[in-house]
Amino acid sequence: MADFLLEIGTEEIPARMIDSAREELAKRVSDLVQRERLAEGVHVESYSTPRRLAVVAKSLRTSQPDVEEQLMGPSTKVAYKDGEPTPAAHAFAKKAGVDLNAIEKVSTPKGEYIAATVARKGRSASEILSELLPKEINGVYWAKSMYWRPGKTSERFVRPVRWMVALLDNDVVPLEFDGVTAGNRSRGHRILSHGVVTLPDPSHYRDTLAAAAVVVDRKDREYKIRKALDAATRTITGARWREDKDLLDTVVNLTESPSALLGSFDPEYLSLPEEVLVTVMRDHQKYFAVEDAGGKLAPHFLAVLNTNGDPDGLIRHGNERVLRARFNDARFFWNTDQKLDLRQRVELLKSVTFQKDLGSYYDKTCRFQKLASLIAEVAMQAGITVRAGVVHKAALLSKTDLTTELVKEFTELQGVVGGLYAKAQGERLDCNQEVANAIGDVVYDHYKPVSMDDSVPRSIEGAIVAVADKADTIAGMFALGLIPSGSKDPFALRRAANGVVKIIAEHKLPISLRTTFDDARTEYKGSEAELRFAADDKCTENIAAFMRERLDFYLREVKGFHYDVVNAVLASNADDVVDAIARAEAVTAVRGSEDFIAVSAAFKRMKNILKQAEEKKVHPLMNLGEDVASVRFKMEEYEKRAEHPEEAALIRAFMDVSPRVQAAVQLKSYQEAVSLVAGLRKPVDAFFDKVMVMVDDEQKRTARLLLLLAIVSQFEIIADFSEIVTERT
Template sequence: MPAFLLEIGLEEIPARMIAAAQKELAERVEKMLARENLLHAHTVQSYSTPRRLVVLVEGVLAHQPDTQEELIGPSLKVAYKDGVPTPAATAFAKKAGVEVTALRTIANAKGEYIGATVERKGRPASEVLAEMLPREMAGLYWAKSMYWRAGKPERFVRPLRWLLALLDAEVVPVEFAGVKADGVSYGHRVLHGDAPIVIARPSEYVAKLEAAKVVVDVEVRRQKIRKALDAATRAVPGARWRENEELVDAVTHLTEWPTALLGNFEKKHLMLPEEILETVMRDHQKQFVVEDASGKLLPHFLAVLNTEVDAAGAAIIRHGNERVLRARFNDARFFWDVDQKIPLADRVEMLKNVTFHKDLGSYYDKTERIRSVAKNLIANAAPALYAEQIKLDTFRASVDQAALLSKTDLTTDMVKEFTELQGVVGGLYAKEQKLPDGVARAIADQYKPQSSEDSIPRTLAGSIVALADKMSTIYDMFEIGLIPTGSKDPFALRRAGTGVVRILSEKEGLRNNTNFSSVFSLSLLLPPRQGIAMNVYVFLLDRFEFYLQETRKLRLQTARAVRLSEVLRYASFINDPNQILGLGRITDFASILNEQVGSPEVLAVAELLKRASNLLRQAQEKGIEFPNAETASLLENDAEKKLAQRVTEVDASIQKNYREGKYSEVIAAIAGLQQTLNAFFESVMVMVEDEKTRNNRLALLARTVAVVRWAADFSELASI
């Protein structure tokens, strides 16, 4: 069975786009071959380097199989008049490409028709590929693409320079972007040079490229890099390179023939904070940091090269890398010293000249909003502060100082140079300027968590500032209509939203009593922002559902069940902040509930509650109005009296146990309704003629459902 090889040769593709493009190309080629009946038992391999995307399919048919197709035409009556073919019959025969005499009669359930058997001749694979491949290549998704040829016939990520397309030994005559495919590839720019490499068959591709100093297999290259880093680090006794998967990935996609090299910097630079040193090496120089067994930085770095050199070359490259690093560190030192001349406190005023967003004003305005939201949140920390014997006033002052100074590092030379260190630099400078430790930490942690792997702020004050920053950003962006849609989220509001959820769910000292509604309180809920508050609330609930599923790994049903309850409670708590259940409690409850979803007890009661909900919904659809709680004097038989009594008991039990954190008992109380509810449905007819009785029974069921929904919407759990 022939093998098919396609290599698209390009000028350097942006590293961040390579992996996805490699995958997409392989999928597109495989799908296209399947669509064209050209696949047999097959395997698909794909490769990539900065200069090429490659797909290799083994088990391709050399020729499409011939096929037969039955076409059905007009009815027999229309097709023939007195045994003579009508124009309808001739037209059908022409369309099908057969003689009129070749038409047959086909009888089916609908009647008799004329039909034709059409033979489709399979075409050679090479011909089909040449026709179909350009479409697949042109269809590849690129985050950013460009024109390069005059007349702008096509866009691609970078100019396409060669095409290698082989079906076994035969060149597939495909042409794309003005380049005709050939049987040659090209090796490493420097180590191999411009000489073309003839590839006679797909099977020799990988080895021939390797001989031309190109490792086309991404995984092999990744392993090569890891080994090279290990080997280079061995020159420093007791040292190791700091693991960083993202960076390994980046350098894998920046190299065709990777090697690694150990370099050094002067010990005096270790006086700079580790955060700054690591950012310079990792983000700016794409170098790996070297540390000792305890994780302390050592004055070395590792550079991954896209070449292979002898000792003299290594010395030159090492020297060059060391030189750049030295300059960068000296810069950082310089920025540090210059920045200290204006303390953070004096920089608040300068924020008036730093734009936050053109419609939202400066970072000075932003700071004021952070302060006001933070102020509202402080009360929520009171119980935790009391337990730790921290004075509320001290804490309030420290939060406000951190909020006030939170954005001042944006005016420093250090952050202008190393933007990714915003917050971190503020924290370091606060420490340097002898501000309280709590303030420095809160400033440093304000952007946390930046990803699902990142930790939440270390302190309560930091959590409050981080919440206030994120919430005010989400609010303000929603207010001017910058609401994330689909894949568009330019201000990373979803990440901010998930950050809010994580802090509220996870931070001790806040998680028991703080919820979205706490953050919304007061200033944010005043008109004209109420409508926005609702949109933001729904947005945050989505993030919460996402968090429960993706981070907490809970079932979809569980997440939905607790989400709905949260909405219902929100409405009733809005005027009574003391009743608010912290998001942490809800998360804990959800985790316990999740373990019992699908158990016979939960399923049984959930089915009954769903039945009750359905009855209520149907009644409402018929326009029946009923109160949301029954009148005791109107209860007639024992089963409904029993239910009314049990619901009241269960209500008290749910509320008490939920607040005490006894979540299993909450669920047990709900499950305990099963017998009573079952007995009710067996012996009580709800939709009776007598309106009063009927409405009272509906009211009883409404209360039953509502009592349970306070904790979770069990009708979501009726099936798994």
């Protein structure tokens, strides 16, 4: 057995791409060695720094095991004629490398064929890795990749490959990728090492590079950075660095030998909003913020270095100087922006394009302001307290910060700046400070959530404005035919739709998805944008399918419901997010009971029978021309004509349970409703044990089909129980 090391050395890789590429490369190597029978259950370790991706696969076979396999040839009718081998038989024997006498006859479902058992000698691991790894390396996905040699016939990679290491124990694997030949020589830290590092074998990979000032394990670098940040912060009494996972992930992938330094800035800059200061430090300089014991921002910052320190303070002074300039810019833009209040900026939105075919942000604001008011009205009718005036004004002002100098310079502050300005300009907006703060919070939050891990807007007004904004975008893009497909979603419509579902779910907004998006589409009527909409008007159906998919994702991945529960609930109704969650919770609560499992299996049987009847053109609705609602009221008539006592018993049980289920559904008491449905187990089981539905007698068959149809249609308002997976199904 042998260990294998692959290291790909490059120019600096963008930090955001490293983690996924490292994991993919590790998986590709693992799959390769298992597929080629070099290992079973191989243990793979993966490493990365800004300049390298590496994989160590342990305990590989040095060669494939020899195997015997049976090669199939032509049929015996083709291989033999008059008992003598034909040219086809000779050709097969030559191809298989065996004598004609070694050929055997094999019977298969398709007839009799000739075959040969041949021994395949295993290839060496070095030969296999040398041949197949270049394809795996070239197959690693990058959001952006490049050529770095003349001509476009060479391989692409994220950055130019400068060296490669491929070792099987202490032997070099003759691997080549785009003109770079693998060896046993890696590279140490650019500044803190002498450059070239010779690796004796895979087991010494980490230690050898550590001696060259390179920490190859991502987890080790994160630990080292945390310890360095802690140590630097302890020099200030009562201070602590502000945890920021995304920033930490970034600096981990920007360094090979990290350390940290503490810098300071003039406390006068603390007069600027904290969000502005932190954004400048975090997004523009990759600095960690420092806060005091009360959680307030302190006039200090922490920078992570890719070196062993700053003994003379030169790096610290340089960072402080750069940060001071950035803070001065922010303060200048803040003061400049106050010359116009947000109301005056509404008109300026006419010159800011939202989307080339959907008009300006002014057009968008007018549309979703009306939509937000409609949603607010629905919420209020449902008994939810909503400040309609706050919704109306916040929607109007929500995009105005796009015209500010601060957002132009620091685009990450979009929305945040608008919220801060609304709070700061209360009197100028003709409202008291309480209302100004409420409007500011709505504007501040209305882009939320930016991911499923992000929080939703804090207030009900913010939730309504955020839903209206996202719905307007989705409706317009779908009407243009710009529908996400596969991995392509240039307008982040999936993220917007996920946000709509999450907001409605967490704020329990009693709104219909279909109505909301129909209203959003209606706001485009008569506009220039409508003239550019797709000719086939399938917008409503496409959006409904899209939102069902997003709701499905939310229920499974975020709420954790089992897939068959989600299928059952959404098959009934995927239009009301809050209601779907309640029904999924109810089904989940009783899903494991014996009665429910039995009834679910029976529902599947009922639907199969009804489908069979429809295929045979004996569907009850076709025979009687009645709708399902009218059939329910005639169960007593069918009970009188029932041939079997089990049939009459099921009718009585259904008639008894049906109104109670309806009452429970009306009160949204879905768990009670599902339990009542599960209580039908005994009469349902008895019915199917004794009664044949698809009989020749048309009157009896129709009555029994109508009974099944009534049961299925009545209880499908909760969920399609036939979707529940049981042992019986």
